[in-house]
Amino acid sequence: MWYLCVFYHRLLDYRKPEVESLAELFGAFKDSNSDNNGNPQKKSLEWRLPQDHHPDSPFHFVNLPSEVIARSIANRSILVKGIYELWGEGSSYEELEEAVKGYPDERKLPYLTSESTFKITVDSFGKVISFQEQNDRIRGFSYIPFKGRVNLRNPEHKFWLMETDDYGSNNGLPPVVQRRIFFGREVGAADRKLLPTYQLKSRTYLGPTAMDAEMAFLMANQALVTPGKLVFDPFVGTGSILIAAAHFGAMTMGADIDIRVVRDGRGPDCNVWSNFKQYGLPMPISLLRADNNLPPWRPGLKEVFDAIICDPPYGVRAGGRKSGGRKLLKGVVGPYTVPDDKRTDHIPSTAAYSLVECVHDLLDLAARMLVMGGRLVFFYPVLREDDSIDSNFPEHPCFKLVASCEQILSFRYSRVLLTMVKTGSYTEEIAESARIKHLEFKENHLKWLEDGNLHSAVFSPADPQLGETGDTKFKESKPKYRGKYV
């Protein structure tokens, strides 16, 4: 059945993939899991736009197998404002009335009975409707035979009247030619109350790259986190991603190369454990200090994590580290012998860990350690040129990319949330072919990522050559210093 799906107008690229992921989580694709030959079928939903609307519009129609699934998706999601059973739509109130009257009675009457309570909310996108106008519009519904009592606090049935009109000027969307009015019954809505609860500013232990709560929940949704699943973050830091996973009931594990972060934090009441305690979440199964470049897992161990979710260090705000000093790895110096009296607190030297190497290690680890069908969700930085990004992302023969969602961070660069599903099992041969594939990919797309180029691309002053072209207007539109926006 087709439902009206209305989104919050933010993180536009993340909206549909979130719904698709949750649809899978709640079993929307169960019947079509595989065709007769056992091949997995494409798991995606049907979407449709209202008349004259731009894809960035918050109003979409989506085909979902049942109301139960629609409700579960809406309630779990972060970006869905609501999913509605549409009773009618139109370009004018006359058209709307006709449409609502034409909607079958057997779909309407069960929600209009005298024992029920209800509420009508008037909402708009891109304009404000005064209280008086709202009341007038609600009164205009006298043609719907509401028999129940009004209850504004806790109604059984919530009806929504939503209007959009000429919203083109300020929000970056092309104007809608005609206004569109929707009337429907709410099936489910997102619980955004989570966000103030988990917002970073009230969290005790924070690092410079702690993941914003909204994004962390989105990542957990992309990873299909459910109670009892085991989720791993190899760059755990202050645990901001695992907190979202734990909120949805997952067992969590995290590793980081920086022992001060995982072990000590800022004291006994300000560390990764205390962050979990703050929200009453179950503690991580384990936190350990390990190097993603040299993972400590036993050789026979594989297919143990249900999801790997992480924000790898890509060298803009925080650089990656791996064990071994720079000179040590080059073989210039021999290993430093640690004096006996300093052994306990000694922190071994580390060397810069390029994003290229980091992503390769991450894919290799995920290919080995994820269960079949398990998801790898991680951020990957891209440079923006002429308002578009290079959409070549890292690949691995064991994985299929199911979503890539861009979040613009500055004029110069974006990060893309990649969601991959493990579709093939891991063998030594595959690991080798993945390595070769990775080398090719690196050769073609990642040259600029090496040796801090990303950092300089993001932070260096505007290209001086631009001045010579005489296109001063363009130059002026480029802010001189973008650092604070990153």
Add this chain to the structure above:
Amino acid sequence: MRLLTHNMLSSNIKGVTNGFPLRIEVEKVVEKQVDFNADFLKNMFLKLEWMALVGASQTMGYDELPQEAEPSMLDSDHFLKRLHHALLELHLEEGALICPETGLRFLVNKGIPNMLLHEDERLKKRSCDLVGYPIAKGSFT
């Protein structure tokens, strides 16, 4: 560190062929209550190295686990409770994990195993190919 973690870790020093299971050197063990989740245990059971878990739990002072286990035992609540306790509730707060082959120690401090070695330890095993290592490594990146 819980014994589930212990069951997953091995000594990752280059050249070590048999770095599992790590021997546990106990200084302080604490018990922390964890919510029981049978599905999680059943799922994890299939991935466990059973003998390593039995050995580790004995070192930690818990010897209620049977020497051998098979999936049919997962139907017994009694067994699941013990598995739950051994796997998730026993914590090594202070101590060390010792590589069975080289005897090198990975410290466990405030419950966090430190799986990174000091520079001189890391290279102990393969001091012969000190120069070979970075070149081989380089081809990876």
